[in-house]
Amino acid sequence: MEKATKDHAALAEAFNRDEEHVNWHDGALWWIRQKRDIAAKNIPEWEQLRETASRIKSNVLANLHDYLLEFEANLTKNGVTVHWAADAEEHNRIVYSILKAKEITQMIKSKSMLTEECHLNEYLIERGIDVINSDLGEYIQQLDNEPPSHIVLPCIHKRKEEIGEIFHEHLGTEKGVSDPTTLTRFARWHLRDAFISRRAALTGVNFAVAETGEYVVCTNEGNADMGAHLSDIQIASMGIEKIIPKKEHLGVFLRLLARSATGQPITIYSSHFKKPRPGQEMHLVLVDLGRSRQLGRPDFRDSLKCIKCGACMNTCPVYRKSGGLSYHNTISGPIGAILAPNLDMKRHADLPFASTLCGSCSNVCPVKINIHDQLYQWRQVIVQEGYAANTKVLGMKAMAWTLSSPGSYSTIGRAGRWVLNNIPFAVNNKFNPWYKQREMPDGPKESFGEWYAKNQGDNGSEKV
Amino acid sequence: MSTRESILAAVLKNQPPASPLPDLSFLKGNRQNLVSTYQAVFTSIGGNVFVVDDLAAVNARLLENFDPTKRLVTTLPDLGEPFEVLSKMANPRTFNDVELAVIEAQLAVAENGAVWLPEHRMGQRIIPYICQHLAVVVRAETIVPTLHEAYAQIGPGDYGFGAFIGGPSKTADIEQALVMGAHGPITMTVFILQ
Numbered sequence: 160m161e162k163a164t165k166d167h168a169a170l171a172e173a174f175n176r177d178e179e180h181v182n183w184h185d186g187a188l189w190w191i192r193q194k195r196d197i198a199a200k201n202i203p204e205w206e207q208l209r210e211t212a213s214r215i216k217s218n219v220l221a222n223l224h225d226y227l228l229e230f231e232a233n234l235t236k237n238g239v240t241v242h243w244a245a246d247a248e249e250h251n252r253i254v255y256s257i258l259k260a261k262e263i264t265q266m267i268k269s270k271s272m273l274t275e276e277c278h279l280n281e282y283l284i285e286r287g288i289d290v291i292n293s294d295l296g297e298y299i300q301q302l303d304n305e306p307p308s309h310i311v312l313p314c315i316h317k318r319k320e321e322i323g324e325i326f327h328e329h330l331g332t333e334k335g336v337s338d339p340t341t342l343t344r345f346a347r348w349h350l351r352d353a354f355i356s357r358r359a360a361l362t363g364v365n366f367a368v369a370e371t372g373e374y375v376v377c378t379n380e381g382n383a384d385m386g387a388h389l390s391d392i393q394i395a396s397m398g399i400e401k402i403i404p405k406k407e408h409l410g411v412f413l414r415l416l417a418r419s420a421t422g423q424p425i426t427i428y429s430s431h432f433k434k435p436r437p438g439q440e441m442h443l444v445l446v447d448l449g450r451s452r453q454l455g456r457p458d459f460r461d462s463l464k465c466i467k468c469g470a471c472m473n474t475c476p477v478y479r480k481s482g483g484l485s486y487h488n489t490i491s492g493p494i495g496a497i498l499a500p501n502l503d504m505k506r507h508a509d510l511p512f513a514s515t516l517c518g519s520c521s522n523v524c525p526v527k528i529n530i531h532d533q534l535y536q537w538r539q540v541i542v543q544e545g546y547a548a549n550t551k552v553l554g555m556k557a558m559a560w561t562l563s564s565p566g567s568y569s570t571i572g573r574a575g576r577w578v579l580n581n582i583p584f585a586v587n588n589k590f591n592p593w594y595k596q597r598e599m600p601d602g603p604k605e606s607f608g609e610w611y612a613k614n615q616g617d618n619g620s621e622k623v
Numbered sequence: 624m625s626t627r628e629s630i631l632a633a634v635l636k637n638q639p640p641a642s643p644l645p646d647l648s649f650l651k652g653n654r655q656n657l658v659s660t661y662q663a664v665f666t667s668i669g670g671n672v673f674v675v676d677d678l679a680a681v682n683a684r685l686l687e688n689f690d691p692t693k694r695l696v697t698t699l700p701d702l703g704e705p706f707e708v709l710s711k712m713a714n715p716r717t718f719n720d721v722e723l724a725v726i727e728a729q730l731a732v733a734e735n736g737a738v739w740l741p742e743h744r745m746g747q748r749i750i751p752y753i754c755q756h757l758a759v760v761v762r763a764e765t766i767v768p769t770l771h772e773a774y775a776q777i778g779p780g781d782y783g784f785g786a787f788i789g790g791p792s793k794t795a796d797i798e799q800a801l802v803m804g805a806h807g808p809i810t811m812t813v814f815i816l817q
């Protein structure tokens with residue numbers, strides 16, 4: 160489903176054709192960012208909470224081997240069957256074999272970015288198993304045969320009229336109905352039947368507590384619980400980085416998660432699953448899928464601290480203006496751009512360049528990942544490995560040469576200012592991709608270097 | 624080597640040097656005005672809150688709003704007629720017609736409005752999700768300032784399932800317009816017993 164043929168810039172350009180739509184998208188996400196700010200300011204110790212969360216996650220990364228063993232032992236003690244999967248194929252095969260053993264042909268799924276990464280739905284459908292995504296946003300995306308564009312708000316890039324049309328086409332609602340309450344009620348009624356009739360349910364995992372073997376799933380809709388508590392077979396899929404050491408750490412992460420994500424004080428449902436119901440089977444699949452490799456990259460391992468709140472997307476000027484699907488990766492936005500090159504550097508070579516490096520992502524991240532530094536560091540790695548697009552390589556080589564020789568720096572700067580002030584169209588042309596959708600500023604009359612020389616005496620004292 | 628062994632070996636090889644766990648003792652909430660803080664927060668989430676003296680008052684208030692000919696269930700035998708005391712043995716799918724469920728929380732959190740419900744308080748795990756409307760009784764003295772105090776009280780817990788629930792089911796997936804009752808209850812009412 161992911162389109163690898165076009166890069167971020169090309170996909171963003173397509174998204175930008177509808178200006179009114181882009182402005183709406185930009186504003187909607189900024190509004191969520193503002194709600195996050197208000198929620199954060201209500202907690203006086205917010206910054207200490209972020210620091211604490213980040214340090215708990217540092218401890219997790221340093222002891223992941225032992226915590227995984229502890230978690231596994233407690234799961235087993237609680238009556239949950241544990242599976243290990245190295246990659247997407249193995250994960251999908253495990254889920255399929257659990258269903259096949261019970262002759263189950265229909266499953267209901269709550270939000271799980273990991274199973275999106277694994278393309279589980281496609282795998283199961285090919286083998287005759289019907290899967291419904293029950294989170295409303297993901298359900299809409301599934302009907303429209305598109306992946307989610309945002310990890311918290313899967314269909315934020317769609318207008319209500321488009322959604323009304325999708326419901327009309329696939330579910331037979333009246334044409335032209337686009338009222339959010341009416342559409343939501345219709346989905347509620349439609350999916351109720353699926354919840355009641357399906358024997359297998361799969362959920363994601365937000366936090367997995369090594370100390371107790373329980374795992375926590377956070378939703379606002381209650382869809383994970385509707386699926387899980389009505390199922391005979393409950394499956395949870397999680398990346399190995401989702402472990403936290405102790406139950407008391409949940410207090411730290413649950414205070415941060417929803418406030419960072421949407422500005423809510425807590426998600427409506429924070430469900431702690433520990434043991435199966437009498438007569439029910441519970442399975443948990445621990446998935447590596449590149450995590451252990453990322454753990455071995457000192458510059459990038461902190462990306463594994465991510466709690467998938469989406470705040471870095473909501474705040475990112477590039478994300479807001481280009482839409483999640485332009486990242487052509489399951490996890491989009493700034494965090495997606497530092498996770499994806501680990502999975503496939505060639506295919507995702509464009510993503511670390513889809514950033515202004517303004518640092519807003521790192522400033523809002525509840526676990527203090529240095530996202531913008533990692534974006535910059537990935538650029539170095541990608542150029543060294545020879546995966547950068549040619550225009551970017553030339554630009555970076557010219558930049559490196561300029562910065563390494565002060566003489567050429569001042570000459571080129573002077574020339575550049577002269578060009579900007581005298582023949583702006585030489586910069587503003589279609590051969591300069593940076594100029595697209597940008598107004599170039601008027602060139603300053605003199606550089607800081609020139610100003611400084613004019614205003615300083617030879618001995619460096621200020622002229623008066 | 625099995626997948627399990629190879630993942631564990633890769634993790635062991637790649638994990639960074641030791642990093643100690645931070646101290647959490649500074650994380651404490653304010654114990655003042657817990658009832659009024661809880662009320663303000665829960666109302667802002669879209670929930671309803673009433674402070675009452677006893678279960679008879681809960682019963683009376685609920686019957687003003689709910690049709691007694693519909694299925695009204697509870698885990699609290701003292702709530703009285705016409706509430707059906709729900710069976711722990713029934714198939715969870717048989718609760719799909721429940722209009723209102725009334726259960727009692729172990730504690731509530733002032734800072735975020737959530738109530739803590741281990742499964743024995745739910746009657747069955749599905750109850751607080753499958754009902755059209757949810758009512759939860761909270762004893763005033765069980766309200767704690769933040770999640771830190773809540774987890775300190777919950778401890779390891781001997782439940783198979785437990786949940787924080789902080790309001791009616793909601794979604795804003797369609798154009799960020801807030802809609803109550805995505806899949807779970809359309810309304811949630813908390814009765815603070817004092």
Ligand code: SF4
Binds near residue numbers: 419465466528
């Ligand atoms: S990187 Fe940080 S801000 Fe972005 S989704 Fe992950 S936790 Fe949230």
